[in-house]
């Protein structure tokens with residue numbers, strides 16, 4: 001017997017319809033690329049997104065065409081996303097921090113036809129446009145007055161372009177399984193691979209993400225996604241915020257500590273989200289200027305492990321609750337969030353901080369398991385760690401063009417490439433990426449755990465641990481340290497600081513000091529480069 005409820009396709013643009021109708025006055029505030037703050041609301045975004053859709057059709061864009069964006073978080077980027085997906089085309093976010101050749105490779109792989117680009121990134125596109133034959137038009141996200149001279153033959157200013165169409169446009173209707181967006185994994189895990197989101201997966205994921213034990217967003221929030229829309233589907237903020245009617249505060253290109261602090265306070269942001277490196281810059285700035293965060297209630301930290309020292313500073317010094325989250329591009333991207341279930345609600349002090357350092361528990365729609373190499377599930381004992389696998393309606397079923405097929409099994413489980421354990425209440429903790437874990441004498445050492453401990457040392461700014469070949473143990477950990485400005489800690493003081501919190505055989509065999517630790521385009525420590533940097537390194541006495 002069939003249910004007798006309506007077929008109502010889950011289409012992303014219905015989110016913006018709802019936002020315009022019921023939260024039309026809610027503000028979308030951006031630091032514009034041209035400089036001044038810009039204020040609009042969901043009613044206007046809805047209107048202009050339909051202009052974008054209509055104008056794209058005039059340019060010959062049709063259902064299924066890939067339309068790229070290379071842009072910071074601003075209102076124009078949001079309009080472009082909704083305009084693209086509302087006419088059945090596919091937004092394809094490009095990460096400007098990748099090497100130009102890699103960007104060209106990705107654009108060709110996706111066969112992008114049109115590109116929306118910020119003024120900041122125009123030089124990148126000028127340099128590679130010749131290598132992307134499918135690219136027929138470049139829309140520069142600015143007005144005619146700020147449109148620069150460009151050698152691109154087919155470039156036009158967004159404000160001029162959009163005004164060649166009105167908003168008298170009915171969104172296209174189609175099946176909810178239709179592609180809405182694309183994002184390539186940045187290559188931390190090998191060659192870039194295309195992840196293709198559907199309308200259905202984005203809508204379901206936004207509904208999941210808004211829940212109280214996830215991001216807990218409502219129309220009373222003023223949410224600032226510092227995480228760029230070009231990282232992992234913008235952590236779904238472009239869908240969750242309008243869905244619940246939360247205001248969006250868009251930081252534009254201002255990603256340094258001072259700019260983030262200014263916009264957080266001036267725009268009374270209640271919730272924000274970014275990777276740990278961004279928060280490191282903010283906390284350093286706050287300490288320098290003696291700042292405070294009276295309006296900010298919650299900060300979502302993910303993309304890389306959040307060190308407990310950072311959780312402590314946010315919560316105890318600034319009264320801001322940290323929500324540690326784990327996910328990945330292939331998961332739309334939220335996988336787990338560390339909110340406190342009743343079992344842990346009453347934890348205090350260090351025990352609470354230790355719990356918050358875990359990546360958390362999955363919501364409904366994310367299935368998760370940890371297995372050994374033979375795919376046998378491991379017990380939930382908070383110590384047996386193995387391969388982390390997931391499946392669900394907002395998890396990739398394949399990469400674009402079938403690359404990386406070995407990561408998916410016959411039962412749809414996707415191997416995340418992460419190594420983790422789970423505790424008795426279902427809280428998952430990442431101990432490593434599979435290729436970073438150190439294998440010492442047949443046992444595994446978690447590099448993340450060592451890094452988290454080391455950055456708790458008051459004179460350490462950043463820490464990374466890599467495995468170095470060892471004649472007896474195969475591999476042993478080397479701790480690489482960036483000192484805090486003006487500090488000069490000794491190797492012994494750092495090792496003494498972490499010694500009591502780990503098994504004896506986990507203690508790094510040596511400490512190396514560097515000025516900088518390399519980062520990937522998504523803000524993670526770039527262990528491949530670091531390993532190369534230390535390829536000639538030998539432990540003392542080996």
Ligand code: ADP
Pocket residue numbers: 184185186187188189231232301302303304305306324325326327328329330333359416417418430432433520522524
């Ligand atoms: P890329 O590999 O392109 O940088 P993603 O942004 O999709 O792509 O990164 C996902 C990976 O980031 C995860 O598989 C995991 O290794 C890491 N990650 C994300 N959040 C966390 C977290 N809270 N703690 C530890 N690692 C994390």
